[in-house]
Amino acid sequence: MSAVRWVLGCLGVLVGAYGAWLALTRQDLVQLAEVALWLAAAVAVHDVLVAGTVVGATLVGRRALPRPWHAPATLGLVVWGSVSVMAVPVLGRFGARTDNPTLLDRPYLATWLALTLLTLAAIGVAGLVRSRRTEA
Amino acid sequence: MRVPHPDHFTSRLRSPAVAARVGVWLGISFGTCFLTGLVSHWAQLPSPAIGFPTSPAWGYRFTQGLHVVTGCAAVPLLLVKLWTVYPRLFERVDPRAGRRLVAVGLERVSIAVLVAASVFQLATGLANAAQWYPWREFSFRTTHYALAWVAIGALLVHVAVKLEVIRAALGADVDDTTDDRESAVEPGPVSRRALLRTTWAAAGVAVLATAGGTVPWLRRVSVLAVRTGEGPGGVPINKSAAAAGVTATAADPGWALEVVVGGDVRSRLGLTDLRALPQHTVDLPIACVEGWSAQGRWSGVRISDVLTAAGATGGRDVLVTSLQQSGAFRRTVLPGAFADDDRTLLALDLAGEPLSLDHGHPCRLVAPNRPGVLQTKWLASLEVDA
Structure with a gap:
């Protein structure tokens, strides 16, 4: 292993250990237990739920859609899926308060539906164009 | 499986x-x-x-x-x-x-x-x-x-x-x-x-x-932003007066800002007293830790004018207390460099109108380059060491 890698690695361990020390010393056990639960849930939500859904969608899409549709569907899924994940907190409006009309004051659900339709339309158009081209 | x-x-x-x-x-x-x-x-x-x-x-x-x-x-x-x-x-x-x-x-x-x-x-x-x-x-x-x-x-x-x-x-x-x-x-x-x-x-x-x-x-493109950026005086609200539990105390006509120097209450300034002092206007942003921000045109009294009049020495940290009874930011420290800055105001107006209750009526702090949570609203007192 080169010197650069050793320096990077050791620096990483130090920085990470400082973070762990901060987390462990500034909160009580009940708080730490909740942080641990959240960290475990973070891995589980990605590795099982998100990744599993994508694998499932890929398997279904590959069988259900004709070949020329695969590319647009894949690219559409990347943009639509990741933006949807990012938008979960505003879509759910979980933080909305009746005493503060300046908070979460956009039509998020309508926007997301429009984004979904737009993605589907783009996939549809690209799929049809590509199908025609393959036939020709 | x-x-x-x-x-x-x-x-x-x-x-x-x-x-x-x-x-x-x-x-x-x-x-x-x-x-x-x-x-x-x-x-x-x-x-x-x-x-x-x-x-x-x-x-x-x-x-x-x-x-x-x-x-x-x-x-x-x-x-x-x-x-x-x-x-x-x-x-x-x-x-x-x-x-x-x-x-x-x-x-x-x-x-x-x-x-x-x-x-x-x-x-x-x-x-x-x-x-x-x-x-x-x-x-x-x-x-x-x-x-x-x-x-x-x-x-x-x-x-x-x-x-x-x-x-x-x-x-x-x-x-x-x-x-x-x-x-x-x-x-x-x-x-x-x-x-x-x-x-x-x-x-x-x-x-x-x-x-x-x-x-x-x-703003018009950012369809998934947490705020449109609209609000009284063109500035959104992070915490309302109702959420802070100050609706009654902030609207009290007998409200006065206490200025404490070295443990002694040197002055109690009501809204009329503050309006009688030299007024200044600055354009400063409210920049929230949550990432949103908005520029406002604030008018009011320089905090340094009020502290100097009360006999405080410049450059000292100021303990700023809100009317809020709870919350992590009820009491905040305004470092001396900010207190001395001419742009740091005890704001009474936003966009030419008296502050709304949710923006910190009767009087709030606005300082340059500060996180929004430290721009204390509904001021109750300022304290400085002698």
Whole structure:
């Protein structure tokens, strides 16, 4: 292993250990237990739920859609899926308060539906164009 | 259901060539989030060893806006990055492999820490920016700060472990297959270039959809921003008077601001007294830790005028207390450099109108280059050491 890698690695361990020390010393056990639960849930939500859904969608899409549709569907899924994940907190409006009309004051659900339709339309158009081209 | 094996994932897109390229931008995003996060933490320290600068007035607005927007852009980058390396989760090592087993085990632990901390940071950050607090016990600020160090530490370890692979991948053509898994031979529905371009596009959409919370000319484009930017006087509200429990005390006509110097109450200034003092107008942003910001035109009295009149010496830290009865920011410290700054006002008006109750009526603090949580509303008292 080169010197650069050793320096990077050791620096990483130090920085990470400082973070762990901060987390462990500034909160009580009940708080730490909740942080641990959240960290475990973070891995589980990605590795099982998100990744599993994508694998499932890929398997279904590959069988259900004709070949020329695969590319647009894949690219559409990347943009639509990741933006949807990012938008979960505003879509759910979980933080909305009746005493503060300046908070979460956009039509998020309508926007997301429009984004979904737009993605589907783009996939549809690209799929049809590509199908025609393959036939020709 | 069978446990998947890496060989079940045959797409050539799940390759170090793609992972390294997305990883570079993810690393840049995380690095930006980390540095701007440190700035935000520094800005909120009650008495930092090195004082937080009072200029430029828009400094915190810029760094904190960048923090949140970069965090949003990191969501698509992280998801695609994890997708490209997902098969490696199912790699098995021969338990009799000895030293190699230890090395692989340690690397697996570092990856688990990196993934857990990364997802945690983005999830809690996005939730907090939307004022959603689904956790019950832990403090967001403490945990988000501590785990930022953990995430960056694990990221550095990861780069150290993978440096040769990263170098090789970035040095070769994107379609090079030298370092691919042996089973990753299927062309996949799109080219690697197309997947990368789409990933950049997704990050771009994430930025455009949210950046209007802090970039005024993007407001109409940012359809997923937590706020439209509308509010009384053109400035949104973070915490309402009702939520702070000050509706009655703030509207009380007998309200007066107490100025305490060296433990003695030197003056009690009612709204009429404050209006009788020399008035000044400044254009300063309210820049929230949640990433949104808005420029306001504030008018009122210079805090330094009030403190000097009460016999206080310049350059001292000021303990600012709100009418709020609870909350972490009920009492805040205004460092001496900010108290001395001519732009720091005890604001009475916003956009030419008296402050609304939700904006801090009768009187609030506005200072340049300060996080919004420290721009204390509904002032009750100012205290300075003699």
